[in-house]
Amino acid sequence: MQKAWWQGKVAYQIYPRSFKDSNGDGIGDLRGIIEKLPYIASLGVEILYLNPIFASPGADNGYDISDYRKINPQFGTLADLDELIARAKERGISIILDMVLSYTSCEHELFKRALSGRKAPERDFYYFVRGSNGRTPDNLRSFFGGSVWERVPGEDDLYYLHYFTKEQPELNWYNEQLRQRMSDLINWWLDRGIAGFRLDAIMNVVKDRTFPGLPPDELGDGSCAAARMNAKLAAQAPSLHQELKKHSYGPRGAFTVAEAFGLNDTILDQFIGDEGCFSTVFDFTARETIEKNRPGYYAYPKGTLKIYRDGNFHMQQLTSPLGLVAPILENHDEPRAVSFYLDEGQQNAQGARALGTVFMFLRGIPFIYQGQELGLTNTRFDSIGEIDDVQSKNEYRNALAHGFSKEQALAILNVHSRDHARTPLPWDDSPHAGFTTGRPWLKLHQDAQSLNVAAQEQDPGSVLNYYRALVALRKRGAWQECFCSGDFIPGPTADDHVMHYLRKGTGKCAEIVGNFSTKERVFELSGEGRILLCSIPEARVEGRRLTLGATGAAVVEILPGRSA
Ligand code: BGC
Numbered sequence: 001m002q003k004a005w006w007q008g009k010v011a012y013q014i015y016p017r018s019f020k021d022s023n024g025d026g027i028g029d030l031r032g033i034i035e036k037l038p039y040i041a042s043l044g045v046e047i048l049y050l051n052p053i054f055a056s057p058g059a060d061n062g063y064d065i066s067d068y069r070k071i072n073p074q075f076g077t078l079a080d081l082d083e084l085i086a087r088a089k090e091r092g093i094s095i096i097l098d099m100v101l102s103y104t105s106c107e108h109e110l111f112k113r114a115l116s117g118r119k120a121p122e123r124d125f126y127y128f129v130r131g132s133n134g135r136t137p138d139n140l141r142s143f144f145g146g147s148v149w150e151r152v153p154g155e156d157d158l159y160y161l162h163y164f165t166k167e168q169p170e171l172n173w174y175n176e177q178l179r180q181r182m183s184d185l186i187n188w189w190l191d192r193g194i195a196g197f198r199l200d201a202i203m204n205v206v207k208d209r210t211f212p213g214l215p216p217d218e219l220g221d222g223s224c225a226a227a228r229m230n231a232k233l234a235a236q237a238p239s240l241h242q243e244l245k246k247h248s249y250g251p252r253g254a255f256t257v258a259e260a261f262g263l264n265d266t267i268l269d270q271f272i273g274d275e276g277c278f279s280t281v282f283d284f285t286a287r288e289t290i291e292k293n294r295p296g297y298y299a300y301p302k303g304t305l306k307i308y309r310d311g312n313f314h315m316q317q318l319t320s321p322l323g324l325v326a327p328i329l330e331n332h333d334e335p336r337a338v339s340f341y342l343d344e345g346q347q348n349a350q351g352a353r354a355l356g357t358v359f360m361f362l363r364g365i366p367f368i369y370q371g372q373e374l375g376l377t378n379t380r381f382d383s384i385g386e387i388d389d390v391q392s393k394n395e396y397r398n399a400l401a402h403g404f405s406k407e408q409a410l411a412i413l414n415v416h417s418r419d420h421a422r423t424p425l426p427w428d429d430s431p432h433a434g435f436t437t438g439r440p441w442l443k444l445h446q447d448a449q450s451l452n453v454a455a456q457e458q459d460p461g462s463v464l465n466y467y468r469a470l471v472a473l474r475k476r477g478a479w480q481e482c483f484c485s486g487d488f489i490p491g492p493t494a495d496d497h498v499m500h501y502l503r504k505g506t507g508k509c510a511e512i513v514g515n516f517s518t519k520e521r522v523f524e525l526s527g528e529g530r531i532l533l534c535s536i537p538e539a540r541v542e543g544r545r546l547t548l549g550a551t552g553a554a555v556v557e558i559l560p561g562r563s564a
Pocket of ligand 1: 060064164200259332333
């Protein structure tokens with residue numbers, strides 16, 4: 001693989017609405033991010049990914065974009081963004097934006113014109129399809145529940161397609177003129193100094209334009225998840241994305257990370273690597289394992305360390321010969337990892353340090369999600385009124401419809417809701433945790449008074465300072481190459497509470513061992529080693545044996561010439 005500028009870096013994801021509010025309106029903004037750049041830089045991260053900041057009516061928190069060249073005034077102005085790009089660059093940080101190109105907002109100019117009549121040239125930029133006798137064109141179900149089809153007002157039996165909320169009409173990627181507009185848009189942002197993009201929902205762009213539908217799935221209402229259609233058509237996605245790459249981010253050397261669900265070994269080689277459509281793809285395998293063939297939150301179990309480990313091990317091995325993957329523990333669509341993947345007694349700072357360790361040394365470009373570096377756990381939501389997320393609200397209704405009580409439905413959201421990741425970042429112990437001087441748009445974490453950045457800055461043993469050490473080690477000298485693109489070799493997996501793997505670069509070799517059991521354990525190493533970093537004091541290496549206390553993780557250098 002050729003070495004690109006972004007290789008070896010660690011990325012940080014910001015959910016702008018919840019990061020830092022600079023003007024007291026209760027909503028995080030770009031000036032808040034600028035203010036906190038020293039903090040971001042202190043983590044050692046060099047790529048900053050911002051969730052959508054474009055003009056949007058807010059049907060899905062900014063994922064419904066009405067103007068891709070304007071900034072949502074809640075977040076600031078283009079001048080603020082220009083300043084952020086420049087000031088971040090001074091600190092060696094590149095900004096990447098969330099590019100949502102599989103659909104627009106229904107308030108977007110193109111959709112409004114498309115709606116205006118059959119002859120409008122923009123009509124073909126979206127999918128307008130006739131149903132018959134009051135029936136929708138097919139039986140696909142949106143990712144947020146309900147049909148993917150919405151009736152066009154004032155027209156009989158005419159529908160437009162949307163895979164998420166009805167305010168997010170799907171774009172027709174088969175229209176060449178539209179694809180040209182997308183390339184122009186991407187180039188416009190690259191000209192402004194944006195270093196790349198997170199490309200949203202990239203598997204959704206392929207469609208069977210005969211809209212045949214699919215056999216009903218296990219939900220039992222005759223519909224079938226749209227994701228199944230994506231899976232069926234997945235092999236067609238790369239050619240559409242290759243074209244975009246060719247005309248925009250490819251020649252410009254931009255960094256691209258794709259949100260791609262349903263990747264498998266037959267198509268992965270077309271997504272990553274020098275010839276792939278993207279620089280990298282997020283690894284969602286763990287989440288997908290949990291969601292597989294389940295109709296909604298109400299039917300998902302909680303995650304486990306085993307699910308996280310097995311998902312990552314699978315993807316690490318699959319991607320290693322091809323290119324780089326982007327490992328995650330959390331993002332804005334997931335609950336907090338410490339609550340989600342760990343057992344009850346481990347959902348604390350010690351658990352967060354151990355989990356952070358086994359995550360940080362996976363192969364590829366790791367993305368830390370805001371607050372993960374503090375070891376934030378899930379927020380306790382006491383009523384549905386405290387939830388903002390459109391998907392969570394739908395899931396609540398979904399659970400009630402399946403016979404759960406309100407208490408049970410809320411308990412399900414307390415495990416899975418996307419709002420766990422979206423509560424404002426706690427900065428200090430002042431009112432509203434220093435996030436805003438106004439009223440925060442979403443409730444704060446129940447422990448914000450003690451679990452915050454300022455408190456952790458003071459404590460050398462905090463999760464925050466430990467994350468800094470993790471990132472620093474990952475980038476230190478020859479380790480950078482080893483951890484980013486060196487070999488990944490899984491360790492034994494018989495014990496569901498252990499995550500153990502080996503990383504081997506040109507001149508360096510390390511074993512990463514996480515003991516998530518409740519007892520001290522002894523691990524056989526592949527050679528004599530020495531501890532580079534460990535999350536608890538109870539860790540020692542004697543020859544080829546590592547002794548590690550409960551809920552602890554260690555990074556052990558295997559000394560050259562001493563491996564077995
Ligand atoms: C984003 C979600 C969003 C969805 C639909 C996804 O790719 O990550 O946050 O709800 O797109 O807009």
